[in-house]
Amino acid sequence: MLIFLLILAASACSKESEQSGQNPDWKRGRAVYVANCVACHNSDPSKDGPIGPALKGSPPELIEYRVLRTQYPPGYKPKRHTQVMPTFPFLKTEIPYLVAYLR
Numbered sequence: 001m002l003i004f005l006l007i008l009a010a011s012a013c014s015k016e017s018e019q020s021g022q023n024p025d026w027k028r029g030r031a032v033y034v035a036n037c038v039a040c041h042n043s044d045p046s047k048d049g050p051i052g053p054a055l056k057g058s059p060p061e062l063i064e065y066r067v068l069r070t071q072y073p074p075g076y077k078p079k080r081h082t083q084v085m086p087t088f089p090f091l092k093t094e095i096p097y098l099v100a101y102l103r
C-alpha cells in the first residue's frame with residue numbers, strides 16, 4: 001500500500017511539474033516576460049493586459065517580429081491596429097524562451 005501511494009505521489013508530481021513549468025526554457029521565458037512585458041501585457045498571457053492584448057499561443061514568428069521589429073509576419077492579422085509597442089533588441093537571444101513560455 002505504501003509503495004502504491006509513493007508511486008501515485010511521484011506520478012502526480014511529474015505531471016504537475018510539466019504543467020507548472022519545471023521546464024527550464026519555460027521558466028526563463030516567464031522571467032523575461034515578467035521583466036519586460038507585463039507593464040503592458042497581462043501577467044497571465046491568456047488575458048488582455050492594461051495596454052497590450054493577450055499573447056498566449058502566439059506563433060514564434062509573431063513574437064520575433066514584434067519584439068525585434070515593430071512589424072508583423074507577412075499575412076498575420078494583428079489583434080490591435082495601434083503602434084504602441086516598442087522593440088526590445090536586447091532580447092534577441094531570449095526569443096526562444098519567450099516562445100516556450102507563450103506557447
Ligand code: HEC
Nearest residue numbers: 036037040051052058062063066078079080082083084085
Ligand atoms: C509599452 C507597452 C508594451 C510592452 C512593454 C510590450 N508590449 Fe507587446 N504590445 C503592446 C501593444 C499596445 C500591442 C498592440 C499593437 C501595438 O500597439 O503595438 C502589443 C502587441 C504585441 C504582440 C502582437 C499580438 C497580436 O497577436 O497581434 C505580441 C506578440 C507582443 N506584443 C509581445 C510582447 C512581448 C513578448 C513583450 C515583452 C518582451 C511585449 N510585447 C512588451 C504593448 C507592449
